[in-house]
Amino acid sequence: MISVSNVTMRYGSKILFEDVSTTFTPGQRYGLTGPNGAGKSTFMKILSGELEPQKGEVVRPRKFGVLHQDQFAFDAYRVIDTVIMGNKSLWAALDERERIYAKPEMSNADGMRLGELEGIVGDEDGYAAESDAAVLLAGLDIPESLHNRKMSELQGGQKVRILLAQALFGKPQALLLDEPTNYLDLDSIHWLEDFLLNYDGTLITISHDRHFLNSVTTHTADIDYQTIITYTGGYDEMVMAKTQVRSRLESENAQREKKIAQLNEFIARFAAGTRSSQVTSRRKEVERLQTNDLARSNIQRPYIRFDQERPSGKHAIEFKELRKSYGEQTVIDGFSASITRGERICLMGRNGAGKTTLLRCLLAQHPDRSDDDFTLDAGDVSWGHEAHVGYFPQDVGATIKPGLTVVEWLHQWSPEAHIEDVRGILGQMLFSGDEGAKATDALSGGERARLAFCKLILTKPNILIFDEPTSHLDLEAINALNIALQKYEGTVLLVTHDYDLIDEVATRLWAFHDNGIEVFQGPYSEWQSKQS
Ligand SMILES: Nc1ncnc2c1ncn2[C@@H]1O[C@H](COP(=O)(O)OP(=O)(O)OP(=O)(O)O)[C@@H](O)[C@H]1O
Ligand SMILES: [Mg+2]
Structure with a gap:
């Protein structure tokens, strides 16, 4: 069980939540919901103890597993090590031990320290760590051939499985997951749903994916109105209950205001007169009703x-006979296409099918991106006259440099732009007033994506290339993006697993299959009826 009492968190004048008390019970599965920037990741960090709340306290089980929102954070590590890192004190001890062994000469103090470290490793079951981790990975369908590879070499769906193994390492009593379905294709999401339905500890998961929440969660803790309210049921049930409660509150409020107005009228009329006791009692009544x-x-x-x-x-863009392999694995096997201005092409298909690779093959050959170290094996790419590309990569968060304010970060992409225009764009993207002075380091996942859109709005490219732009976005932002793409007059290449977006935006489809890329000249609805 995790219990939270009187927890308050605010940044500057922005109150995320105030005086929150709630409990999370074993065997239940909670969705943690709220729009971008509401404080979901912050609250989860308070639950895990990574962040101290400004007020209040949290009681948590000794062992719990965490999956962070940033799925690229472990890219530099081996798969098996990433899993073992799930046990922090064990990993720190193993790491220090290795560094001492690597010294050319060992001092007495080093020798003593080694003894202490062996103690920690023993207490934390460290001698079985590699085999325990391997068992978990096998259970999550990660073949042994990948265990010694770097995380950066794996694709999205595999990464999530490995990070889940990390969270599960050491049999936690509670599992805290921050947007686990980002970057997953539909089949992988179904796999994750089944997996979570069988987990019997306390599960708390953040997500913007209503289908996922509806199928997995038994309760919904929603962050809104500067507080957190827990509803019974999945996402849709929460929305219904929330609207009902809200409209009841509003009508009660309206009635009270009407009553107050009547009382005040009486007070005004008779205040100077003889009915002073009645006036006093009505004044009290008004105070009570305020x-x-x-x-x-x-x-x-x-x-x-x-x-x-x-x-x-x-x-x-025109390209011929593109080829790209990673080691033994051929990802793009001689693909050619010609794209006319104004077309909107959606790239769809399973995780690891080569969608990002194809985009990178094209981008690497753009004259403005000659510093791109990505190489293709064969093929010709020719970009059209004055092709000006705006690229939104899969890991867009990493493109936002820390240590700047939001305004500074955006302005650098068009230094000649007027500051009012920069602020105007930020305002329409919900960074108004103080929010523009916020540090780029502090931004939430969705806020980072929103800021990356600001850059595209400011720089006005005529070809937009998006790699899974909806991961991290809340429903309102996804809708706004959908409308913007439909109205855009330039050319669009879009990788997404969001079927509404594919359906409403695409004029042509590239469907990635195991045996190659299927080109379909027409919208998704026609493609679908052709399938059946
Ligand atoms: N150190 C900080 N200083 C100032 N503001 C901060 C800091 N850390 C977080 N914030 C702000 O607090 C708010 C909540 O951030 P958080 O990451 O918890 O949001 P979230 O609900 O997880 O959003 P998303 O759905 O986009 O992931 C955001 O507006 C963020 O910019
Ligand atoms: Mg978040």
């Missing part, structure tokens, strides 16, 4: 609109 302003919901929709500075030539 309505608190209802806290406002923090659900807001950004306004996205992509313009182009100048259109590209009629042929936006």
